[in-house]
Amino acid sequence: MENIVIITGASSGIGREFARQLDRLQTKMDAFWLIARRKERLNELSSDLRTKCRILDMDITDQEQMEDFRLLLEKERPAIRMLVNCAGFGLMGTVQTLSYREQEAMIRLNCAALTQTTCLCLPYMKKNSRIIQMASSAAFLPQENFAVYAATKSYVLSFSTALGQELKARGIFVTSVCPGPVDTEFLEIAEKYGKTLSVKKLTMVSAGRVVKKAIRDAYRKKPLSVCALPIKAFHVLCKLLPQPLIFGVMRLLK
Numbered sequence: 001m002e003n004i005v006i007i008t009g010a011s012s013g014i015g016r017e018f019a020r021q022l023d024r025l026q027t028k029m030d031a032f033w034l035i036a037r038r039k040e041r042l043n044e045l046s047s048d049l050r051t052k053c054r055i056l057d058m059d060i061t062d063q064e065q066m067e068d069f070r071l072l073l074e075k076e077r078p079a080i081r082m083l084v085n086c087a088g089f090g091l092m093g094t095v096q097t098l099s100y101r102e103q104e105a106m107i108r109l110n111c112a113a114l115t116q117t118t119c120l121c122l123p124y125m126k127k128n129s130r131i132i133q134m135a136s137s138a139a140f141l142p143q144e145n146f147a148v149y150a151a152t153k154s155y156v157l158s159f160s161t162a163l164g165q166e167l168k169a170r171g172i173f174v175t176s177v178c179p180g181p182v183d184t185e186f187l188e189i190a191e192k193y194g195k196t197l198s199v200k201k202l203t204m205v206s207a208g209r210v211v212k213k214a215i216r217d218a219y220r221k222k223p224l225s226v227c228a229l230p231i232k233a234f235h236v237l238c239k240l241l242p243q244p245l246i247f248g249v250m251r252l253l254k
């Protein structure tokens with residue numbers, strides 16, 4: 001039985017960085033299963049890694065492809081030691097200006113596909129395994145102009161926190177990763193119709209930093225991983241201050 005790590009969204013940004021850092025850590029995994037739609041990117045990544053990789057170029061919102069994934073797991077019966085759910089995207093713009101199709105696509109990928117991938121992998125996870133879920137600091141507060149994205153990330157945080165409680169009995173640990181802006185291709189996609197607040201961009205960090213902390217927090221069995229002081233402060237303020245006050249301050253910063 002192979003010991004494996006599964007990473008969704010491995011073709012770019014944070015997911016790709018997870019593959020690189022886990023490879024460097026020499027975790028003695030037999031293989032990484034790398035999932036995303038862009039096959040060339042996954043092949044490129046795989047050729048840089050020492051760990052053997054299985055390339056699964058697939059769209060995780062496509063039910064036929066997810067059925068193939070389920071059958072592959074059933075056939076191979078791997079021991080999934082770590083699942084990293086990174087595939088996700090966001091689009092800025094108001095609920096009225098974005099099309100329903102675009103907003104539903106965020107819900108399907110960030111919520112439904114993440115949940116489905118988790119459910120499909122769980123039967124193959126052993127004691128002491130880890131699940132790392134990419135949420136976002138957007139999970140801490142409803143956000144105008146990013147309403148559906150922020151709501152999907154609140155879902156990821158809530159779902160993963162509850163899942164972590166449920167899995168305690170099996171000795172499987174779930175960590176939700178909630179960074180602020182990270183320097184990846186994410187923003188190019190997110191800013192198709194709108195711009196991020198410049199103050200937010202001041203808190204931008206590298207994917208390397210987010211992933212290093214996330215891996216450390218996952219090994220320490222922490223349910224939440226928040227990188228960088230400004231975002232930690234934002235998290236605390238969101239818990240302490242009334243929402244209308246925070247919304248007012250955010251408007252002033254526009």
Ligand SMILES: NC(=O)c1ccc[n+]([C@@H]2O[C@H](COP(=O)([O-])OP(=O)(O)OC[C@H]3O[C@@H](n4cnc5c(N)ncnc54)[C@H](OP(=O)(O)O)[C@@H]3O)[C@@H](O)[C@H]2O)c1
Pocket residue numbers: 008009010011012013014015035036037038039041058059060061085086087088089090109134135136137178179180181182183184185186187189
């Ligand atoms: N960057 C940020 O500022 C930031 C901040 C907080 C949280 N996050 C979260 O972190 C995660 C990773 O984002 P990132 O910054 O690394 O963005 P990214 O560079 O755009 O990476 C997104 C990844 O998701 C994959 N993906 C998108 N749609 C997919 C689909 N239908 N099926 C399979 N894979 C799909 C993409 O690969 P293909 O296009 O090849 O399919 C890509 O590998 C996301 O969940 C994002 O919401 C990002």
